[in-house]
Amino acid sequence: MRPCSVGARLRMAVQRHMRIRYTRSCQGAAMGHYNSWHGKGIASMAALILHDKRTIEAYLRKNPALHVYELGDLDDFFWSRAIWYGLQKGDHLQALALLYTGGDLPVLLAMASPPATALAELLAQAVPLLPLYFYAHLSPEARDALTPHYILEPCGPHLKMTLQNPDRLTGVNTSAVERLSPAAAGELRAFYAHSYPGNWFDPRMLETGQYFGIRDHNGALLSIAGVHVYSAEQRVAALGNITTLPSARGRGLATTATAALCRSLLQTVDLIGLDVRADNAAAIACYHRLGFDIVAEYEEHLLHRRGRW
Numbered sequence: 001m002r003p004c005s006v007g008a009r010l011r012m013a014v015q016r017h018m019r020i021r022y023t024r025s026c027q028g029a030a031m032g033h034y035n036s037w038h039g040k041g042i043a044s045m046a047a048l049i050l051h052d053k054r055t056i057e058a059y060l061r062k063n064p065a066l067h068v069y070e071l072g073d074l075d076d077f078f079w080s081r082a083i084w085y086g087l088q089k090g091d092h093l094q095a096l097a098l099l100y101t102g103g104d105l106p107v108l109l110a111m112a113s114p115p116a117t118a119l120a121e122l123l124a125q126a127v128p129l130l131p132l133y134f135y136a137h138l139s140p141e142a143r144d145a146l147t148p149h150y151i152l153e154p155c156g157p158h159l160k161m162t163l164q165n166p167d168r169l170t171g172v173n174t175s176a177v178e179r180l181s182p183a184a185a186g187e188l189r190a191f192y193a194h195s196y197p198g199n200w201f202d203p204r205m206l207e208t209g210q211y212f213g214i215r216d217h218n219g220a221l222l223s224i225a226g227v228h229v230y231s232a233e234q235r236v237a238a239l240g241n242i243t244t245l246p247s248a249r250g251r252g253l254a255t256t257a258t259a260a261l262c263r264s265l266l267q268t269v270d271l272i273g274l275d276v277r278a279d280n281a282a283a284i285a286c287y288h289r290l291g292f293d294i295v296a297e298y299e300e301h302l303l304h305r306r307g308r309w
Contacts, residue, residue, distance in 0.1 A: 045087050045088065045089045045094060045118070045121065046087070046088055046089075047085065047086070047087050047088075047121075047122055047125035047126055048085075048086055048088060049083065049084065049085060049086075049129075050084040050085070050086045050093075050096070051084070053074055053079075055086075055093060056070075056074060056084055056086075056096065057071070057074055057234075058093075059086075059093045059096050060074075060096070063113060064236070064271055065160065065162045065271070065273065065295040065296070066111055066112075066113065066160065066295065066296050067111070068160075068162070068229065068236050068237075068238045068271060068272075068273035069098075069109055069137075069228070069229050069238050069273075069275075070096075070098050070109055071231070071234045071236045071271075072229030072230065072231045072234060072236050072237065072238060073098060073100060073229065074231065074233075074234055075230075075231035075233050075234055076233075077204075077230075077231070078100070078102065078229070078231075081100060081101045081102035082098055082099070082100055082101070083098070083099040083100075083101065084096065084097075084098055084099075085097045085098075085099070085122060085126045085129065086122070087118050087119075087121055087122035087125070094118040094122075095112060095116070095118035095119040095121070095122040096119075096122075097109065097110040097119065097122060097123060097126065097142075098110075099130070099131075099134070102202065103200060103202070105133065105134060105135050106131050106133075106134040106135070107134065107135045107136065107137070108130070108134050108135070108136040108137070108138075108303075109136075109137050110122075110123055110136065110137070110138050110139065110142040111137060111138065111139045111142070111296070111298055112139055112141070112142075113296075114139070114140075114141070115141065116139045116140075116141035116142065117141065119139060119141055119142050119145075120141040120142060120144065120145040121145075123142055123145040123146055124145045127146070127149045132304060132305040133302075133303065133304045133305070134302075134303055135155075135300070135301070135302055135303070136300065136301050136302075136303055137158070137275070137298055137299075137300055138298060138299050138300070138301060139298060139299075140299065143299055143301065146303060148306075149305065149306060150303040150304060150305055150306060151303065151304055151305075151306055152301040152302070152303055153301060153302040153303070153304075154299065154300075154301055155299075155300040155301060155302060156277055156278065156279065156299075156300060157277075157278040157279075157297060157298075157299055158275050158276065158277055158278055158297070158298055158299065158300050159275070159276050159277075159278050159284070159294050159296070159297055159298075160273060160274075160275055160294070160295050160296040160297075160298065161273065161274050161275075161276060161284075161287050161292040161293060161294050161295060162271060162272065162273045162274075162292065162293065162295050163262060163271075163272040163273075163290070163291050163292050164291060164292065164293040165291035165293075166262070166266060166291050167291065168289065168290055168291035169259050169262055169263055169266075169290060169291060172255065172256055172259035172260075172290070173256070174256055174257075174259055174260035174263065176214055176256065177212050177213070177214055177256060177257055177260035178212065178213055178214075178215070179209060179211070179212055179264070180206065180211040180212060180213050180224070180226075181206065181209075182203070182206040182207055184206065184211075184213075185203040185206055187221065188201065188203070188206070188211070188221075188224065188241075189201065189203070191221050191224060191245070192224075192241065192243070194245070194246075195243050195244065195245050195246060196241070196243040199241060199243070200228070200240070200241075201241055202228075205226060205227055205228070205230070205241075206226075208227060208230040209264075210226065210227045210230050210237065210261060210264060210265060211224065211225070211226040211227070211241075211261075212224070212225050212226070212257050212260045212261045212264070213225075213257060214253050214256060214257055216248075221245070222244060222245050222248040222253055223243070223244040223245065223248065223253035223254050223256070223257045224241060224242065224243060224244075224257060225239065225241075225242045225254065225257035225258040225260070225261040226239070226240060226241040226242070226261070227239055227240055227241075227261070227265075228240030228241070230265070230269075231269075232268040232269065235268070235269045235270045235271065236269055236270070236271045236272075236273070237265045237269045237271070237272050237273075238272075238273050238274060238275070239258065239261065239262075239272065239273070239274040240274070240275075242254055242257070242258055242283075254283075254286060255286045255289060255290065258286070258287075258290060259290055262290065273295075274287065274292065278297070
C-alpha cells in the first residue's frame, strides 16, 4: 500500500488541499449523493457505501489472495480509517472498492479478476465520492473508468504474491534476527529515510509485534522486514517496509529478516501476501526463494481530479 514518490508540486498541493477538500468531496458526498445514485438504476445495479463487515468479508473471501490488504483492513485496528464502496444487484454484491484514509494521502484499492466490468461501473458511479487527490491500486478496468475524471500519474506495473510454500522458510538461519518494539520507532524512521526514501511507514504497525531487524556488531540496524497490514482476527498479513542499508546489500539480510517475520506471522495467520514492483527482479527472486508465488498483476497510479489543479 506504499505510494510511489511524487513530484514536489503535487505533494505540496496534496498537503495544502487534502484535509478540507477530501472532507467535502468524500464525507459530504457520501450522504448527499446516495439517493441520486440509488435512483439511477443503471443496469439495475445500485452503488452504495457499505458498513456491514460480514457482507464485505463474504465478497473478499471469494478471492482472498487478491484482497489481502482489504481483508486486513476489516480489523478494528484499521476499520475506522476505511471507507467501503459496493455495487449491488438485488441482494448480491457485484463489486467492491476500498478507500483507506489512514495516511497523508488516501489510497484506493479497486481490483477484481477480469473481466471487471462491475468494478468499472462501481467506480464510474463513485466518482462524486472520491477525493480530489489520492493514490490507487487498480485493475485495468478500474483505471479506464477513472481516466475520464482524473489525471493519472503511473507508478508502474506491480505484482501480488502470496506465500505458497512455507516449508522453504525452514532452511533459513534466523538466529541473528531480533523482534523490534514500538520503542524503536524513531530509529526506524531514520533508517527508512536513508535506506528507503519515499517509503510508507506507519509507526502504529510496530504495536503488532511483527517487525524484525538485523543489527551489526555495534547495534546499528542493517535490515528490516515488517508489515503494512496484520490481522489475527482475519488471519491475514501483508508484508511491507522490507529494506536493507545500501552498504549492506547483497548479503541476503532482507531474505533472513523476512523469513523470521513469516515464521512469526504463521503462528497467527493463514494467508501472507505482499505487493512488489514488477521490475524489482531482486526482490521477486528473494520472495520466490522464501516460497512466494505470483497470484495477480495490477497497476499503481497517483490521481488528481481533472480541472481542479
